[in-house]
Amino acid sequence: MFAEILPLLTKALGETVYMVAVSMIIATIIGVPLGVLLHTTAKGQILENVVVNQTVGSVVNAVRSIPFIILMVAIIPLTRLIVGSAIGTTAAIVPLVIASIPFIGRQVETSLKEVPAGLVEAALSMGATPLQIISKVLLPEAMPGIVSQLTTVIIALVGESAMAGAIGGGGLGDLAIRYGYQRFRPEVMLATVVVLIVLVQLVQLVGNTIAKHLDKR
Amino acid sequence: MIKLIGIEKIYDSAAGKVHALKGIDLHIARGEIYGIIGLSGAGKSTLVRCINMLERPTAGKVFVDGQDMTALTESELRQARKSIGMIFQHFNLLSSATVYENIAFPLKLSGTDDTTIRKKVSPLLELVGLSDKANQYPAQLSGGQKQRVGIARALANRPKVLLCDEATSALDPQTTKSILDLIRVINETMSLTVVVITHEMQVIKELCDKVAVISDGVIAERGSVLEVFTNPRHDITKEFISVLLSNELPAAFRGNEISQDRTHGSLLLLRLIFLGERADDPVLAEMIRTCKGLECTMLFGNLDEIHGVPFGRFIIGLSGEDEAINGALNFLSGRDVRVEVIGYVRRNPAAVD
Numbered sequence: 001m002f003a004e005i006l007p008l009l010t011k012a013l014g015e016t017v018y019m020v021a022v023s024m025i026i027a028t029i030i031g032v033p034l035g036v037l038l039h040t041t042a043k044g045q046i047l048e049n050v051v052v053n054q055t056v057g058s059v060v061n062a063v064r065s066i067p068f069i070i071l072m073v074a075i076i077p078l079t080r081l082i083v084g085s086a087i088g089t090t091a092a093i094v095p096l097v098i099a100s101i102p103f104i105g106r107q108v109e110t111s112l113k114e115v116p117a118g119l120v121e122a123a124l125s126m127g128a129t130p131l132q133i134i135s136k137v138l139l140p141e142a143m144p145g146i147v148s149q150l151t152t153v154i155i156a157l158v159g160e161s162a163m164a165g166a167i168g169g170g171g172l173g174d175l176a177i178r179y180g181y182q183r184f185r186p187e188v189m190l191a192t193v194v195v196l197i198v199l200v201q202l203v204q205l206v207g208n209t210i211a212k213h214l215d216k217r
Numbered sequence: 218m219i220k221l222i223g224i225e226k227i228y229d230s231a232a233g234k235v236h237a238l239k240g241i242d243l244h245i246a247r248g249e250i251y252g253i254i255g256l257s258g259a260g261k262s263t264l265v266r267c268i269n270m271l272e273r274p275t276a277g278k279v280f281v282d283g284q285d286m287t288a289l290t291e292s293e294l295r296q297a298r299k300s301i302g303m304i305f306q307h308f309n310l311l312s313s314a315t316v317y318e319n320i321a322f323p324l325k326l327s328g329t330d331d332t333t334i335r336k337k338v339s340p341l342l343e344l345v346g347l348s349d350k351a352n353q354y355p356a357q358l359s360g361g362q363k364q365r366v367g368i369a370r371a372l373a374n375r376p377k378v379l380l381c382d383e384a385t386s387a388l389d390p391q392t393t394k395s396i397l398d399l400i401r402v403i404n405e406t407m408s409l410t411v412v413v414i415t416h417e418m419q420v421i422k423e424l425c426d427k428v429a430v431i432s433d434g435v436i437a438e439r440g441s442v443l444e445v446f447t448n449p450r451h452d453i454t455k456e457f458i459s460v461l462l463s464n465e466l467p468a469a470f471r472g473n474e475i476s477q478d479r480t481h482g483s484l485l486l487l488r489l490i491f492l493g494e495r496a497d498d499p500v501l502a503e504m505i506r507t508c509k510g511l512e513c514t515m516l517f518g519n520l521d522e523i524h525g526v527p528f529g530r531f532i533i534g535l536s537g538e539d540e541a542i543n544g545a546l547n548f549l550s551g552r553d554v555r556v557e558v559i560g561y562v563r564r565n566p567a568a569v570d
Binding site: 121122125126216217 | 380
């Protein structure tokens with residue numbers, strides 16, 4: 001019986017890792033600059049701009065307030081436009097990315113807020129440009145925090161990708177629902193849960209290790 | 218080197234407008250170590266930030282090395298800031314960078330190549346005595362070492378001016394002394410103009426050539442450190458100085474009524490200040506010899522030095538016939554000594570000092 005589930009599990013795990021990894025990479029590329037924008041345009045910061053800050057902040061809040069399962073369905077037309085189909089593992093990446101960008105943005109903003117204002121002031125006193133302050137002061141100093149926060153995002157993505165599986169995205173969530181729930185195979189359900197637990201533990205462990213390594217404080 | 222003209226700074230805060238600086242004029246000559254002392258909230262930190270435009274004054278002009286800082290564009294200002302080093306109370310070092318990388322940071326900002334950076338950072342490490350710590354992170358250093366890194370970093374661009382914002386306020390007295398010594402050394406060897414912000418009179422006394430006392434957004438008093446120390450005029454200055462030089466009466470007299478008229482069994486207390494080479498003249502011995510029938514008791518004495526100028530403070534008690542006492546006052550007024558008559562005070566009978 002185990003021999004029968006194993007290929008299913010490996011395939012599903014592969015799909016989950018694929019969805020999470022690709023979504024995470026794209027969302028990070030957009031989300032980190034978003035977080036920087038949220039932080040640096042806030043009052044008293046180097047690129048203070050209340051209009052930009054509040055506009056971007058509202059959009060971020062709006063997207064974050066939509067439950068993932070609804071967001072997934074609501075943006076089907078967009079998904080179809082981007083990947084040509086609304087079903088499948090790749091199609092699941094679109095809602096995952098869109099849900100993760102504002103999440104990462106807020107998380108990065110939180111980490112950047114932890115950087116002592118004195119460091120920015122010191123860099124300004126040395127004639128640093130805003131871009132230099134972002135790349136050489138804010139991001140390196142906040143990096144341990146950002147890594148921890150991104151770890152949290154990855155774990156959230158694992159959960160959301162399971163939901164995406166429910167609408168034909170494949171992955172561990174899909175496996176658990178189709179085999180474990182719809183075909184009354186509790187052992188498949190259990191195996192999926194175990195794999196998910198191990199996966200999350202692993203992500204957390206790696207995240208913690210990297211964050212600790214980066215933290216020189 | 219630095220000229221501040223009519224500096225005003227008004228903040229908008231939740232509690233309304235705060236008038237932090239109210240028309241400050243200040244001239245700091247090249248190579249001078251200029252101290253600005255004030256209580257927290259007096260506006261001294263705002264004032265020093267007006268020099269490099271970290272705070273833009275609401276009104277007034279700031280000239281550094283002849284350049285009008287208030288008229289510069291953002292990019293000109295960034296360039297100008299490179300010739301103004303700054304060190305901070307909490308050091309503000311990058312925790313994610315090593316000592317070497319921290320010192321190299323301002324050079325990196327200017328796009329200096331690695332070979333040149335190495336050539337510039339090594340002597341700085343040596344200057345601040347941290348050559349063996351180059352690859353450590355700030356968290357592994359003591360407070361004094363962190364400030365040394367801060368100083369080396371501030372000097373990396375070879376600035377003309379060094380601004381010190383409460384640079385020793387987070388350090389213990391021993392470490393403070395070594396940092397002050399280091400600042401004096403770099404002031405002399407690099408002919409750097411130094412502006413020191415502090416709330417500690419000790420720092421002013423040990424380091425500065427000139428001092429401005431700032432209180433409630435205005436300069437209450439200014440002058441050479443010696444002048445201000447030996448002849449403070451403003452109450453706030455006297456208060457700062459009293460931390461170092463106690464103005465209290467000796468214990469045997471403390472708390473007793475001071476009267477301007479002679480009462481039975483009281484002594485006329487005088488505070489004497491000797492300055493310069495006169496500090497060791499035998500003035501008192503001569504006074505006793507000249508004024509027959511005068512009894513003179515030494516109650517307190519302290520000889521100090523400010524920038525190599527001896528500075529003595531004494532409290533003496535006089536008794537004897539009126540004639541003898543008046544003679545003594547006359548004698549002292551003709552000598553190079555500052556006399557402050559405290560008054561007639563009775564000795565506390567319980568005191569046995």
